[in-house]
Amino acid sequence: MFFDDRLATVLRQRAASEAGARTQFRQLLDILGNRKFARQDNRSQSLVAAAWLRMDKLAEEIPAEHRAGMIREAGWRFRSADLAAHLAEHEPDVASAALNRAQLSSDDWTALIPRLPVRARGFLRLRRDLPVDAEQLLDRLGVYDRGLPRPAQQAADDPTDREPQTDQVAPPAMEEATDPRQEPVVENEPPPFRLADPAESGRSEISALVERIAQFRRTRDSAPTDTDRSPRLPLGEVAQTRERIIRGFGFSADVAGRIDWAESEIASMIIGTRLIRPQTLGGNEDETALERAFARRQPITTAKFSLQGAEAIAGEWIVDAQPSFTEEGNFSGYLGRFRRLGGAGDKHLSPAAQEADRIRQLLHELRTPVTAVQGYAEVIQQQLFGPAPHEYRALAAAIAADAARILAGFEELDRLAKLETGAIEIEEGVIDLSAIVARITNQIGQVLRARMAGIDFDADAAGAVLVGLDPDDCEGLIWRLLATIGGLCASGEMLFATIETDDGLAQLSCGLPANLIAEEDVFAAEAKPVDTAINAGLFGAGFALRLARAEARSAGGNLTVDDELVTLTLPLSSSFEDQSDEAENQRSAR
Known part of the structure; x- marks a missing residue:
């Protein structure tokens, strides 16, 4: 870029709306904050002067809190001392945001600080990343840290002053601060603490919050020891401890079968527990699968183990672990994981x-x-x-x-x-299957039409068919099925889909593309879609169809493939069956 005309381009635009004013203010911040204009360049200086005027004009239209929020945003660079000096003349919120956001060099800070208004210099004392030269200059100019007013001793000693007084002219803390020679009163016992009203004492909300935190700390330190050591704010609630049930944790065991390490949350409850019983001279006749694998240094797979002790770990567990060995080949123990055994139905888990x-x-x-x-x-x-x-x-x-x-x-x-x-099931609901199929085939057809392919479905002939599935689950199932089939259509290949009802089930039938017909097992096919714009999954057509079959079976239906046809069956909604029975009765009566 030989000529940077961004500032001139921004100034040529007119901010006719509130959104346009905010956008232009952000643009001026970004350009003026990240560029130093040469002073010998008259054109640049005239543009900068026009930019200052435009920024002041925009400041009249944008509230101060909104401008301060724009300045605090992290998406732009603030490296211009001139911009910092200009914004320091604005409202306190804007000046504070600018002086805390600016990232200047040591020379720029030392040149900028004397130019700042007196009221704006105090904002720099809130920063802890200023160069040493800038902090020394602030000290020489008499700009010190802001301190919170000390609570008044006299007001605390007076019991009548513990309630808010509406006729008080000035708070005691301010009266005490008027005489710097007055010595503070020191008592043997700390006076009762009263949280001052910010509107009453003239303090900020930050001061009130600091005083409340101090009160909480004193109350916590003087309170008797509680069994619950977690910090709680003094809001008057009753502490209720709740034991959390552990569902799984990692562990390691030594050569004797004793657990010597576990995750930090469970370590104090489990370390020292033996996985195997001590060896006896005659051996153990009722040797468990875990003990048998441990003795042979074999992997431990889905071995049952019962833990006794704290409520969080008590119960039946499944142990999976692998033996570990040193570099010399010596057995050093086991590394594995405990996972809690579920209810009675999970005691005999199938291999699947x-x-x-x-x-x-x-x-x-x-x-x-x-x-x-x-x-x-x-x-x-x-x-x-x-x-x-x-x-x-x-x-x-x-x-x-x-x-x-x-x-x-x-x-x-x-x-x-x-x-x-069976960990999750498809939720019940009511949805028009015919409408969903029509919408999805139309979406797929817009992509496949360029290759003269697609899925043809006549929604008028099918009519409204209500199935008892959740709308979101049903739409995801139909999209997965039709997108998988449609994505494999070759050029000029047109498939046909129909919907029929029979014996309380809705049957969606659709032809299979030639790529899937050639597969020996459709549910194990690894065919990828021809057009990347239609992609029903990451693992190919077979996996997508298996997932669709699992969803259909969970909903009470099924997905089957017969020759060149795939059929999805879903249960009809009870309301639709009632309407169908009523219509059938009316036809019989006629």
């Missing part, structure tokens, strides 16, 4: 349920690093911690998008595992 539980635990461990990667990428892309090159921002945006897709895939895996094990 155990595998689903492992998948859920694995996904829980994988979400944390992926979420962290996504968060740091968004920080770079949005420049929250400072400017970044556009190339880095583009890479960060791509990483954030990939992380979002991975998290979406994790959600699908977790949902399938929960549906197959």
